[in-house]
Amino acid sequence: MKPELIVARIEQQSPGVLERHYTAYDGMLTLETAPQRAWELLKFLRDDEMLDFHFLTTLCGIHYPNDKGRELCIMYQLHNWPKNVRVRVKTYLSIEDPHIATVTNLWATADWMERETYDFFGVIFDGHPNLKRILNVEDLDVFPLRKEYRLEDGTRTDKDDRFFGRAGNEGVRFE
Amino acid sequence: MEIQSYFSSLDSLDGELATLNLGPTHPATHGIFQNVLKMNGERVVSAEPTIGYIHRAFEKLAEHRPYNQITPITDRLNYCSSPINNMGWHMTVEKLARIEVPKRAQYMRVIIMELARIADHLICNSVIGVDTGALTGFTYMFQERERIYEMYEEICGTRLTTNIGRIGGMERDFTPAFHQKLRDFLKTFPDRFEEFNSMLERNRIFMDRTIGAGPISAERALSYGFTGPNLRACGVDYDVRVMEPYSSYEDFDFIIPVGTQGDTYDRFMVRQEEVRQSIRIIRQAYENLPEGPYHADVPAYYLPEKPDVYTKMEALIYHFKIVMGEVPIPKGEVYHAVEGGNGELGFYLISDGGRQPYRLHFRRPCFIYYQAYPEMIRGAMLSDAILTMSSLNVIAGELDA
Numbered sequence: 001m002k003p004e005l006i007v008a009r010i011e012q013q014s015p016g017v018l019e020r021h022y023t024a025y026d027g028m029l030t031l032e033t034a035p036q037r038a039w040e041l042l043k044f045l046r047d048d049e050m051l052d053f054h055f056l057t058t059l060c061g062i063h064y065p066n067d068k069g070r071e072l073c074i075m076y077q078l079h080n081w082p083k084n085v086r087v088r089v090k091t092y093l094s095i096e097d098p099h100i101a102t103v104t105n106l107w108a109t110a111d112w113m114e115r116e117t118y119d120f121f122g123v124i125f126d127g128h129p130n131l132k133r134i135l136n137v138e139d140l141d142v143f144p145l146r147k148e149y150r151l152e153d154g155t156r157t158d159k160d161d162r163f164f165g166r167a168g169n170e171g172v173r174f175e
Numbered sequence: 176m177e178i179q180s181y182f183s184s185l186d187s188l189d190g191e192l193a194t195l196n197l198g199p200t201h202p203a204t205h206g207i208f209q210n211v212l213k214m215n216g217e218r219v220v221s222a223e224p225t226i227g228y229i230h231r232a233f234e235k236l237a238e239h240r241p242y243n244q245i246t247p248i249t250d251r252l253n254y255c256s257s258p259i260n261n262m263g264w265h266m267t268v269e270k271l272a273r274i275e276v277p278k279r280a281q282y283m284r285v286i287i288m289e290l291a292r293i294a295d296h297l298i299c300n301s302v303i304g305v306d307t308g309a310l311t312g313f314t315y316m317f318q319e320r321e322r323i324y325e326m327y328e329e330i331c332g333t334r335l336t337t338n339i340g341r342i343g344g345m346e347r348d349f350t351p352a353f354h355q356k357l358r359d360f361l362k363t364f365p366d367r368f369e370e371f372n373s374m375l376e377r378n379r380i381f382m383d384r385t386i387g388a389g390p391i392s393a394e395r396a397l398s399y400g401f402t403g404p405n406l407r408a409c410g411v412d413y414d415v416r417v418m419e420p421y422s423s424y425e426d427f428d429f430i431i432p433v434g435t436q437g438d439t440y441d442r443f444m445v446r447q448e449e450v451r452q453s454i455r456i457i458r459q460a461y462e463n464l465p466e467g468p469y470h471a472d473v474p475a476y477y478l479p480e481k482p483d484v485y486t487k488m489e490a491l492i493y494h495f496k497i498v499m500g501e502v503p504i505p506k507g508e509v510y511h512a513v514e515g516g517n518g519e520l521g522f523y524l525i526s527d528g529g530r531q532p533y534r535l536h537f538r539r540p541c542f543i544y545y546q547a548y549p550e551m552i553r554g555a556m557l558s559d560a561i562l563t564m565s566s567l568n569v570i571a572g573e574l575d576a
Contacts, residue, residue, distance in 0.1 A: 025507025026270060056400060057512075058521060058543075060536040075536075077510065077523070084418055086510070109400030112546040120234070135227035135575060144235060151239045 001051075001085045003029040009050055010041070017041050030088040038074070038091045039101040045078055045087065046106055053078035053087055056103070059113040061121035065147045071095035072121055076103070093123065102128040120145035192220060195557075199228050203561045205302060206571035210548075210560075217556050222549040226542075230575040237535040241500035242268050243342055245535070250336035252539060253573040256295035256516035257337045258287045258327065263513035266421055267522040268342045271509045274473050278465040280344035281423040285460045286357070287330065287339060288422070288513075289453040294323045295516030296404075296446040296453075299568040303443050304375055306565045307384045312371045319367060322360055329353035343477035344470025357461065365454055372447055385440040389551045389563025392437060399547040402540050403518025404445045405567055409437035415514040426463075427456045439559075439566040446568075475502050500530035517541055517568055541573040 006029060007021050017040060019032045033041045045053040055078065062073040070092035079086045093100060102125040103110045114125040115134040122143035125131055133140065142149060192213050199209040207228040213220040233252070237245050249260040262284050269276060276284075297320050301313040324334040329352050331339040340346060349357075375381045391399075393409040406413060412431045416424040432448035434441025470477050474493045483490035496502055506528040512521040521538030544567065552560040 025505070026509040026511075028510060055397060057519070058523065058536065058538040060523065060534075062525065062534050075523070081413055081418070088510075107400065108395070108398040109543055109546065112542065116542075133227075135230040137227075144232065149235075151235055 001080070001083050006051060006085075006087065007031075009048065010044065013048065014040065014044055017044075024088065028086050028088055030090060032090050032092075035074075035091045035093050035100045038076075038089065039103060039106075042076060042078070042089060042103055043106055045089070051080065052082065053080045053085075055079040055081060056107040056109055056113075057086070059103075059110060059117065061117040061123055061145065063121060063146045067092070069094050072098050072123055074100060074117065074123060095122075098123045099126055100124075101126050104128055119143070122146070191215070197222075197557075197560070199225070203306065205565060206569065206574075208564070208569065208571065208574075212557070212560075214557065217558075219552050219555055219557060219560050222552055222560070224545065224548055226545070227575055229571050233537065233576045234535055237532055239531055241530050242502075242504065242532070243497065244500075245532070246340075247336065247338050250338055251572050252537065252576065253295070253516055253520070253541065253570045254335060255298050255568075255570055256291035257335065258291040258339045259295075259513060259515050260520065261337060261339045262288055262422065263511065263515070263520050263522060265340050265342050266513065267509055267511040267524050268476075268504075269471075270511050271507060271524060271526055272342075272473075272476060272504055274343055274471050274476065276344050276422075276471050277468050278423065279467045280469050280471070282460045282464050283345050283349065283469060284340060284422045285424065285427070286457050286464075287327075289457045289460075290323050290326060292453045292516055293450050294320050295568070296450050299516075299565070300375075300443055300446050300450075301371070302565045303385070303439065303562065304381070306562050307381050309375065309378075309381065312374050315367065316371055319364055322356065322364070326353055326356050326360065329356060341470065341477060343473045344468070346470075348469045357457075361454065361458060361461070365451075368450060376444070376447070382440065384559075384562065385443060385566070386438060387436070388439040388559040389555065389566065390436055390438040391547060391551050395547070395550070396437060396544075399550075400543040401518065401547070402544075403515065404449060405442055405544055406518065407432065408434035408441035408445045410435050415512050415519050419512065421511070421513060424456075427459045429456050439562055442566040502530075504528060512538070515540060515573075517570070517573070518544070537576055539573045539576060541569050542576070545569050545574055 003023060010018055017033055017037050019034060021031045024030045045051050057077040057079045059076050062075060064071055064073060072093040072095055074091050076089040100123060102114060112134060114128055115131060117123050118131055119133045119136050120143055192215055195212040195214050197210040197212050198204045199207045209225040211223045233248050236248055246261050246264055249264045250257040252260045297316045301316040304312045327337050328334055329350050331337050331346060391409060393411050396406050396409045402413060410433050412433050414431045417431060429452040432445050434445050478497055479490035479493055484494045504526055506526055508525045510521060510523045512519045518540030520540060523536040524532050525534040527533040552563055
């Protein structure tokens, strides 16, 4: 199943749902969509007989603090086993209002994956049956995988990345 | 396929429902798990798992470590088969840096990964035996696991948290002692394993306890994201080693055992057969072990020989750059999956070209399938619930990350 075929099928069946698409560094087709339409796209990918992306491999958050209005990325990775094709779906949320529809009604496995993403990034999955912290303590008041939270004491100077030539962790988007 | 609510309407029934804390530190849970159970006599009405007791923020830590220093973090995911995690991580970085690993190193990795799979399955299956009341098999299988750990020791110096291999290949070639130990293992292990097998496989008590305990249908297992032996026990033959062969798995002839019922007995049987298949793979890899270098020629990523560091300028520079995390790495995102002891272990890595990953997400099979546990034990006896948990082989390190 060629990437062009997948894209053509999506655009034919639900026009306008794709914002952009590209092949990532590792050769996996990546589809970007608006958060309001992510559920619709995922459901289509799962249910369409030709595409048949029936398996939700993983789901995770990514934080791009410098991308105003699109700070939080949610990445869904789907897999079609019979044809052995994987696809990524990405959607970007504003950190001010990080809401997205849950996919627990499409895959039972999304339950804990979404709880984990909520726990670490503060993304609110609307409609999730039990959205609460999963790995961290319940009374934690931060979302620790966001980039503003440093791992170690911020006053240390001996581990400053600038001393190693490159700053790193500046945030990148991929074509 | 609506998801079931955590507390079904059964909770509000009149009667004597008891709340029982199973765990977090109960010997029968083999790890730090807590399950708050609602019990109707001996039967589980509903369960709510609480996890995170050994959460160590691996994904955050990984954003603050150079690539080679992330390997020890992966040890601590599924610590029953750490080499598979290590190799999976090396292969992810190699995919990012576009490093081609020599055939010999690939075969060496296969041998080590299959030894790790055997060690992992031995623990799981002998613990199922323990939980059904058969301790003896466990003590014998632990001796076999010990021999595998001695082989790890020959390769990398450590036993449990192995940090085995390097980005670009292996750290060192197999030693003569390793060859001796592996040959010895291949000669004697299969018979001892069959002895263990004959103790349980057709044992009436064992069968009565495990058949029908904690079943799950293939459809539900897929919805819950099951992979690995737990999924294969339901009859779905998905295996990353065959689906997307890595490290030359396409060279070997082996079968993917599947079950039919998805219950504890099938999970046990699938793992038993996988151990035999792993031995088959090791034999093939060892007999056909290619000659040649055991690491790729990538001085920017692979540490030079120590004597060279003291005598050659170039080696000193590379050594310094690798140790100080000064190695340029391409920008890009990569997903790489290996067949871990418990299923598809995936590494989703985003690199911005900096010295550490921008983001590293682990697809941890234990975390993903353990959420099916409440559904699998609903209505079951408490003793079956314990058995179901041990047959799922939930490893706390991988669960909590």
